[in-house]
Amino acid sequence: MKLLTTVAFICLFTLSAFYSTAFGQANSVTFFQKNGLWGLRHDTKGKIIVKPKYSNKEKPWFGGFSDDLAVVEKNGKFGLIDKTGKEIVPIQFDAINNVHFGNIIQVSKNNKWALLNISTQKEISTMTYQSFEYVNGFCSIDSDAYENGFFLKTKNGESGKCGLVKVNESSVNEILPIEYNEIIAIGNIIMVRQNDKWGCFDCNNNPIIPIKYSYIEFYPRLDLFLVGSEGGKKVKNSEWSDDRYYSGGNWGFLNKTGKEFVALQYDYVRPKPDRKKESEGPELVKVGKNNKFGLVDLNGKVIIQLKYDEIDDNIYSFNDFMDILPYSDENGLFKVKLNGKWGMINSDDKTIIPIFYDKIEYLSEIYEATLNDEITNFDKTGKKLEK
Numbered sequence: 487m488k489l490l491t492t493v494a495f496i497c498l499f500t501l502s503a504f505y506s507t508a509f510g511q512a513n514s515v516t517f518f519q520k521n522g523l524w525g526l527r528h529d530t531k532g533k534i535i536v537k538p539k540y541s542n543k544e545k546p547w548f549g550g551f552s553d554d555l556a557v558v559e560k561n562g563k564f565g566l567i568d569k570t571g572k573e574i575v576p577i578q579f580d581a582i583n584n585v586h587f588g589n590i591i592q593v594s595k596n597n598k599w600a601l602l603n604i605s606t607q608k609e610i611s612t613m614t615y616q617s618f619e620y621v622n623g624f625c626s627i628d629s630d631a632y633e634n635g636f637f638l639k640t641k642n643g644e645s646g647k648c649g650l651v652k653v654n655e656s657s658v659n660e661i662l663p664i665e666y667n668e669i670i671a672i673g674n675i676i677m678v679r680q681n682d683k684w685g686c687f688d689c690n691n692n693p694i695i696p697i698k699y700s701y702i703e704f705y706p707r708l709d710l711f712l713v714g715s716e717g718g719k720k721v722k723n724s725e726w727s728d729d730r731y732y733s734g735g736n737w738g739f740l741n742k743t744g745k746e747f748v749a750l751q752y753d754y755v756r757p758k759p760d761r762k763k764e765s766e767g768p769e770l771v772k773v774g775k776n777n778k779f780g781l782v783d784l785n786g787k788v789i790i791q792l793k794y795d796e797i798d799d800n801i802y803s804f805n806d807f808m809d810i811l812p813y814s815d816e817n818g819l820f821k822v823k824l825n826g827k828w829g830m831i832n833s834d835d836k837t838i839i840p841i842f843y844d845k846i847e848y849l850s851e852i853y854e855a856t857l858n859d860e861i862t863n864f865d866k867t868g869k870k871l872e873k
Contacts, residue, residue: 536571611658731756748786796823838868
């Protein structure tokens, strides 16, 4: 019995030590404050590792840069220490920021910023930048970013212009010089604004679209650019969705190589951004000119002539998971309006249900067409149904 008790005690002690070590309790350290200064000590043992000497306004902590490093301040300068109290980055900088990539951090002196490798304690860029920023709020642009490096937007404080650099563990390479008013990246596409004109480059600074358009937007799923002239604007239908249209000025489309396949001729354009990404069905874009609307495909071919007062935008709301034509219902029919009346047409622009009803609804595989409060039912072929 005594032997069993001893064995149980040893097992319990061993497990306790294991879990304590595994969860960092045996060797955990913490900052403590005395007389307004911060020091470092063992959390469980109470043994002081670094006597209070850091003047951080708030309690320093391990985890902002890595689990083993903390930012400390002394005499108005900042550096990094590890859990043994060793200075990994000397306390000599005016500010330190993380970039969440490998061993790279941002360090500042005299309102200028550089990038520094923690492991080598060497600056991999010159201390000449006014700021480094993530592109679109993210540090990477392309899918290979974490293998080959990542991208940061740079700024010049005096001009307010920005550029783009690619960063790896040992170097910083300029992709775009600091001469642009705005930079937006989507996938491997980098759109830039210079004064009031937009253009586009790839991640290797190869030009795709010359800087001459007043508006540009890239649709990665469709591999096309929407471009606009002066006077155009984007209008969102809802704050809660990506659904929008473009009006005013002239609008057209370029393919992913920058070649124009729909000339800037429409004063209204509405792509369908919420369509299911995996869809293999054809794509159509609603276009308008002089208050007449039609549909074009992604080759610029006009599918539905611009002769209707309206093409119903909402008819496809439940079709995002179906391989059918955008703007059509599940039967491939389009709801159109002409001279104040509604009807249904097919993709050949052929009338299926005559265009002279006050409203048309599709319910349970039947079209209900209303004229002067009188309802007429049709099937999907346009055949009138007996009541």
